[in-house]
Amino acid sequence: MTTTGHSKSGAIQVTGEVIGLRRAGEYHVLTLTAGGIPDLTRPGHFVALAVGGEHSSMLLRRAFSIYSVQSRGVYGGTLEIVFAVNGKGTEWLSRLHRHDQVDIVGPLGRPFALPKEPVACVLVAGGYGSAPMFALADALRARGCRVDVVLGASTESKLFGVLDAKRIAASLTITTDDGSAGERGRVTDVLPAVLQRTDADVVYACGPMPMLQAVAKVATEHGAYSQCAVEESMACGIGVCMSCVLPVVGDDGVTRMLRSCVDGPVFRGDRVRWDEVGTIPEGTLGAPVSGGH
Amino acid sequence: MTRAVITHGPRPDAAADVPDIDMTTWLAGLELPSPVLTASGCAAAGRELDQFFDITTIGAVVTKSIMLNPRSGRPTPRMAETPSGMLNSIGLQGPGIDAFLDKDLEWLRARGARAVVSIAGGSVDEYTRLASKLRHVTDVAAIEVNISCPNVEDRGQVFACDPVAAAEVITAVRRNTNPGIPVLAKLSPDVTDIVAIARSVVDAGADGLSMINTLLGMVIDTDTMRPALAGITGGLSGPAIRPVAVRCVYQVHAALPEVPILGMGGIRTGLDALEFVLAGASAVSVGTVTFHDPGAPARIARELAVALAERGFESFEQAIGHAHRAPDPAPASGGPVAGHGHTLDADAPDTAVEAGVEG
Numbered sequence: 001m002t003t004t005g006h007s008k009s010g011a012i013q014v015t016g017e018v019i020g021l022r023r024a025g026e027y028h029v030l031t032l033t034a035g036g037i038p039d040l041t042r043p044g045h046f047v048a049l050a051v052g053g054e055h056s057s058m059l060l061r062r063a064f065s066i067y068s069v070q071s072r073g074v075y076g077g078t079l080e081i082v083f084a085v086n087g088k089g090t091e092w093l094s095r096l097h098r099h100d101q102v103d104i105v106g107p108l109g110r111p112f113a114l115p116k117e118p119v120a121c122v123l124v125a126g127g128y129g130s131a132p133m134f135a136l137a138d139a140l141r142a143r144g145c146r147v148d149v150v151l152g153a154s155t156e157s158k159l160f161g162v163l164d165a166k167r168i169a170a171s172l173t174i175t176t177d178d179g180s181a182g183e184r185g186r187v188t189d190v191l192p193a194v195l196q197r198t199d200a201d202v203v204y205a206c207g208p209m210p211m212l213q214a215v216a217k218v219a220t221e222h223g224a225y226s227q228c229a230v231e232e233s234m235a236c237g238i239g240v241c242m243s244c245v246l247p248v249v250g251d252d253g254v255t256r257m258l259r260s261c262v263d264g265p266v267f268r269g270d271r272v273r274w275d276e277v278g279t280i281p282e283g284t285l286g287a288p289v290s291g292g293h
Numbered sequence: 294m295t296r297a298v299i300t301h302g303p304r305p306d307a308a309a310d311v312p313d314i315d316m317t318t319w320l321a322g323l324e325l326p327s328p329v330l331t332a333s334g335c336a337a338a339g340r341e342l343d344q345f346f347d348i349t350t351i352g353a354v355v356t357k358s359i360m361l362n363p364r365s366g367r368p369t370p371r372m373a374e375t376p377s378g379m380l381n382s383i384g385l386q387g388p389g390i391d392a393f394l395d396k397d398l399e400w401l402r403a404r405g406a407r408a409v410v411s412i413a414g415g416s417v418d419e420y421t422r423l424a425s426k427l428r429h430v431t432d433v434a435a436i437e438v439n440i441s442c443p444n445v446e447d448r449g450q451v452f453a454c455d456p457v458a459a460a461e462v463i464t465a466v467r468r469n470t471n472p473g474i475p476v477l478a479k480l481s482p483d484v485t486d487i488v489a490i491a492r493s494v495v496d497a498g499a500d501g502l503s504m505i506n507t508l509l510g511m512v513i514d515t516d517t518m519r520p521a522l523a524g525i526t527g528g529l530s531g532p533a534i535r536p537v538a539v540r541c542v543y544q545v546h547a548a549l550p551e552v553p554i555l556g557m558g559g560i561r562t563g564l565d566a567l568e569f570v571l572a573g574a575s576a577v578s579v580g581t582v583t584f585h586d587p588g589a590p591a592r593i594a595r596e597l598a599v600a601l602a603e604r605g606f607e608s609f610e611q612a613i614g615h616a617h618r619a620p621d622p623a624p625a626s627g628g629p630v631a632g633h634g635h636t637l638d639a640d641a642p643d644t645a646v647e648a649g650v651e652g
């Protein structure tokens with residue numbers, strides 16, 4: 001294991017080793033040794049993995065939410081991620097073997113903000129978006145918060161962590177688009193009732209962008225504060241390339257194109273201009289003039 | 294001869310393996326303790342990379358091209374991965390020169406890192422005003438002028454593709470900034486004759502050349518059946534463009550051997566950096582590969598020192614342009630010519646090179 005980085009906080013680069021790779025429905029759960037990363041990790045952080053081996057032609061790292069960490073065990077610090085095979089990078093990850101090496105950078109991003117008071121919280125996740133929610137639930141419960149969970153997916157095999165969620169949540173509501181598990185429909189179909197029943201103050205969400213947009217809207221309508229972990233395509237993951245931006249309104253009311261890798265991935269749901277993600281909304285700081293790259 | 298092991302990836306203990314070789318270089322009068330720099334737009338203003346290696350140890354941080362006013366950049370998606378490279382169409386997102394000087398440059402100064410400030414504009418006037426803003430700013434090691442920008446006063450024609458427009462920009466910058474600070478003109482490879490552009494900007498007062506910027510490219514998403522980038526086209530970078538970049542550096546060094554070159558384009562290892570140096574670069578920038586390995590600039594500097602020592606060089610400077618030396622004398626026996634450990638003839642004159650395109 002080699003580790004570089006001379007900062008005490010912030011991210012470090014570590015050569016991890018595969019300890020295990022197992023299937024969970026349509027997902028893979030990868031366990032890696034991760035040196036000092038677990039000690040620095042808080043719920044909502046992510047890691048960026050180099051894929052394809054030493055001479056890989058895939059230059060860009062792949063980002064994954066941190067599912068769980070263990071600071072000290074037989075292998076020292078370890079971490080787990082949950083991933084779906086999406087393209088050639090995740091395909092490569094799914095074929096790793098025990099003892100293979102993986103270059104890890106992390107922990108990255110801004111984690112979920114935790115309430116100071118023991119308030120009621122609802123955690124909403126779509127698909128593998130549940131990965132960061134279990135560590136978050138633990139942290140919230142340690143503060144005396146009530147935690148209710150809503151998990152959704154297109155179909156049962158794309159739900160992740162149902163058993164974990166049952167264990168930690170005051171209540172668990174499941175939805176699937178095809179009705180193969182829980183209620184047929186979307187998380188936002190059941191969310192208003194959950195918010196009403198629990199009188200929640202904070203909603204935490206992670207999943208596809210349209211789901212986050214809908215969750216943020218419902219939360220705001222119920223007077224709840226929302227914290228959404230977004231997924232934007234990233235080239236560097238560490239804040240140096242400006243490829244992962246989205247329009248976010250600041251405290252001063254000005255919209256800026258913020259980097260989701262360092263200013264996020266967790267944003268206040270009421271601050272992201274969801275309808276205009278993928279555009280430069282009018283009035284954004286420095287809005288458009290043509291040219292240059 | 295024994296070869297030092299060249300490893301990929303971070304090696305905290307690697308300092309121990311680095312040979313004692315003088316890595317000092319001069320870029321248009323600017324002395325740098327290391328010949329490896331970051332590339333503009335691939336290191337922001339150094340702060341994030343400082344988590345992964347001590348940025349005061351590299352040659353300099355070349356900052357993201359800054360414009361006069363704050364700029365939001367282009368819509369997303371702004372990047373697409375390509376074989377051994379990537380396309381980007383960031384659109385020069387940035388805070389504008391004033392905020393840059395107050396926050397970013399100030400941070401670099403306080404940190405004790407050398408800063409090469411990259412500037413970009415849409416008109417000669419904008420470059421002029423940027424240069425004037427930098428005139429009295431201390432702690433700017435050099436100015437890199439990104440001329441791969443469309444000229445809003447000439448139907449969006451890119452400055453770097455027109456020798457006259459490129460020269461106008463460089464003249465304006467040179468005239469309006471501190472004469473003691475080197476001005477580097479950053480060239481685009483998307484031209485028919487890069488030597489002609491190089492000559493033109495050097496005649497206009499450029500003290501050195503940075504090359505190369507990205508190549509214009511495009512990816513079409515076969516699922517959506519539309520261009521993958523919101524900006525439709527983007528700049529191609531990474532190891533995929535390295536042979537183009539090495540060719541450009543070699544041609545320009547052959548034609549203008551006195552002009553210092555900051556070489557870049559797909560440098561991933563110390564040996565890649567060595568190619569640029571042998572072709573004529575006095576220093577190199579590491580760009581896209583930093584996204585793959587955030588410790589890359591420091592790692593590549595170590596690997597380059599090892600590679601130079603293995604080849605019998607006593608200093609970095611000896612290797613600059615070494616690929617242009619006179620042909621080795623034919624071996625009497627007709628046996629193979631040793632690649633490594635040949636005698637260095639630092640004074641060998643540069644041979645005239647055919648810089649033409651193969652027919």
Ligand SMILES: Cc1cc2nc3c(=O)[nH]c(=O)nc-3n(C[C@H](O)[C@H](O)[C@H](O)COP(=O)(O)OP(=O)(O)OC[C@H]3O[C@@H](n4cnc5c(N)ncnc54)[C@H](O)[C@@H]3O)c2cc1C
Pocket residue numbers: 046060061062063064065066081082083084085086087088089090091128131230231232233234235265374
């Ligand atoms: C903060 C964050 C957290 C994430 N957490 C998880 C997770 O916990 N589990 C999981 O399965 N996936 C997660 N993703 C998505 C994951 O990064 C992509 O599925 C993965 O990069 C796809 O790589 P590929 O080579 O298989 O696909 P390809 O399509 O071959 O990738 C090509 C390029 O596009 C980028 N890319 C493609 N799809 C995505 C995407 N959905 N998001 C971001 N970049 C993409 C890749 O990084 C790569 O640069 C997360 C993404 C982000 C930004």
Ligand SMILES: Cc1cc2nc3c(=O)[nH]c(=O)nc-3n(C[C@H](O)[C@H](O)[C@H](O)COP(=O)(O)O)c2cc1C
Pocket residue numbers: 241293332333334335357358381383385411439479505506507528529530531532534557558559560578579580581582
């Ligand atoms: C995401 C990204 C942003 C870039 N931004 C700039 C820029 O602002 N100014 C500039 O002169 N070059 C910019 N470049 C070009 C690089 O500085 C460099 O010239 C080019 O990428 C080739 O080097 P590389 O292959 O090592 O990246 C950018 C490149 C990338 C990949």
Ligand code: FES
Pocket residue numbers: 233234235236237238239240241242243244245259260261262
């Ligand atoms: S991915 Fe590079 S700045 Fe966010």
